[in-house]
Amino acid sequence: QVQLQESGPGLVKPSQTLSLTCTVSGGSITRGGYYWSWIRQSSGKGLEWIGNIFYSGATYYNPSLKSRVTMSLDTSKNQFFLNLTSVTAADSAVYYCARALGGARPWGQGILVTVSS
């Protein structure tokens, strides 16, 4: 079955760019008409949907983050990516990637990212 795994730095300095990778195994990100999502969870704001990317490259971002978010994908590596610029402590959270169609399932295990100098 499809599995997702997040990777990237666990510590990012304020004002820098948070960059995460989601590696998908057990199925191609170009098949099935799925969206590929990033979702984050912080103690202060609960679960927050960040955005979706379709295999065509079409993207949909949360307006609250839109000016700072870029999602992309590499179909040859079966990976998709999240870049979040100008981070502050408020961006500290567990970041999840997920497959989405009618909701999100499955999810990756999550990666804790802390923004601190």
Added chain:
Amino acid sequence: DIQMTQSPSSLSASVGDRVTITCRASQGIRNDLGWYQQKPGKAPERLIYAASNLQSGVPSRFSGSGSGTEFTLTISSLQPEDFVTYYCAQHNSYPWTFGQGTKVEIK
């Protein structure tokens, strides 16, 4: 944005109890709603999709109902592993939004 108001935020119950969690959308979302279970330190897992469809592999004691703006998740007989946190989420329109969660605790 569509606001998802989940209630209660926490509840205390005993093994074998029947519990109901409610989620209200700020505008109609048809049946574009899922229920998720999150165990400590783990990612959420979907229990119910399209408001009332049980995800494969999920025990039949879980059920969902509702359409439009009012939705419920019912656990017919609480088991020890069910004392965790539950979330609703809508995917009817962007941005997708989540309820604030319901923590089910042992009485």
